[in-house]
Amino acid sequence: MEIKTLLKKELLDGVRNYRFIIIFAAVFFFAILDPVLNKLVLPEVLRSQFPDMPEALMNEMLFTTQVANIRGFLGNVYQLSSLIIAFSISGIMAQEISEKTLIFPVCTGKSFASIVAAKLFVYGSCVITATTLGAMINYFYAGVLFEFGLPSAIPALRAGLLNGTYMIYMVAILIFMGALARKAIPAGLLTLLLYYGTRLIGDLFNIHNYLPSGLLIEAELLAAAPSLSFIAGSLATTVALIIILSSLTVVRLSSLELTRG
């Protein structure tokens, strides 16, 4: 009952602040626009800027296959959509603390754990739905505009789910950073630092299978036969980190004087 009320509250809050619309728009924008840009706009831009460029070289520079388009979309979601999403929902915890509204559910007997779980569930579901639907839209749209190069939609579906799972990790960081910084913008900045930093560390030390960033790597491969052990390892770390970050948030909230912001 307690969690049901909190879920409803988060849903209403998300709708009222247009957060869900922003999340979907940030992902769908690239899902729809990327193939069009790659098919129609970018070749024209290149032709006008470099009229003597051979066609073969131009094709090397452009995304001319469905697979390349989906990879481009996934890259944009990781680099750009996440930026938009992180700042648009950076207030889900920080704002509630700074505006002293977190005291209301606490006063009605709701536990910090339930509050954190409700936020994670609502926004986590939203980001994973957005990335999965976005990947499917991109798969079909790029397939129609170019050619269906993948043997089925499954690699794209998998890529959307894996990318979305990495974004749930971002939401967990955001909630924790919100409790830590108590201000939306610093929370967003700190979140992005950890979000991008995780992949950077994975790249530097080649340890993606031990980090959540392995999900992104496997997503971008769009493999005909996914590496299940690689995904399982990365997923285990991601889930563990989400649990740890959520628990740390609860510990942090317990030590805060909520009426002071």
Next chain:
Amino acid sequence: MKKHYLIMAAAALIAVTVHIYIGFAGYHKITVEDGTLYGRAMGNDKELVVLLIAGSGPTDMDGNSVILPGRNDSLLLIARELAKEGISTFRYDKRAAGKSAETFDLENITDIEALIGDCVAVIEYLKDQGYKKIVLAGHSKGSLIGMLAAIESPVDGFISLAGTGNPIDITLEKQLLAQLPEDSSEIQILRNLRNGELTLPVSGDGGELNFFTLNNQKFILSWMQYDPAEILAGMKIPVLIIGGEADIQVDREDFEALAKVREPHESIFIEDMNHILKEVTTQKAQEESYYDPSFPLHGELIPPIVEFVAAIR
């Protein structure tokens, strides 16, 4: 508060356990004299199993190599496609590849007989596991290893996937001459090997010279004594020879060398299929298919294998 610290500790512990478990789960361990071979089975049918044998270099059971960037997953894809058809497969990491490489002294791999011995050990292991019929499917160099292993430990069928048809020095010379001049050191080393001589010292600025390390020379020396076509001609079991028109490593001449020693219905040459069994129609796709796992297997590869296996069953 204590509860939350316990939850955090439990989450971390479970993640660590999962990582440790992944390192060992699902592997079959086959102990040989100087190390352990790690393999994986796919499918539940105990009547027949297809043993996939990887090609040259440190190529692992999935068809990927540590010396090449990315993955192509060619052998893993074959196993998955055959599993969909209800055919069990077994793949193993050669002694120089994947998990098996951790248990062997790689400096001591100087003859092909060790690899043949490993394949025989895996065949014996599969027999011990209760598989009634065994079909070998060797890819590239794995084709020759399969042929030689089948002589030592009888099996029920043999599939050559992009296997060489000539002794390896001929294939190597062809590959080298496509990139290097006639008087290059590499060609000279190869010709010395034909006379049974090793070349010392071997130095260079990378590239092919690094390929001709002393150990590799010894290995090639042991390898070039075998003529795959000659061995295949003597095999008394059902055979299927598959070659690809877009194969830039093992060409049509190699395929023909194998095909001509068998009945015409035993060989298939697939248009636009490259060495790693993917469909490629451009030079760009040819290159990318070696490191991009999004490329599926050639659509015409699996049906004849399924048909061949069904006939043996």
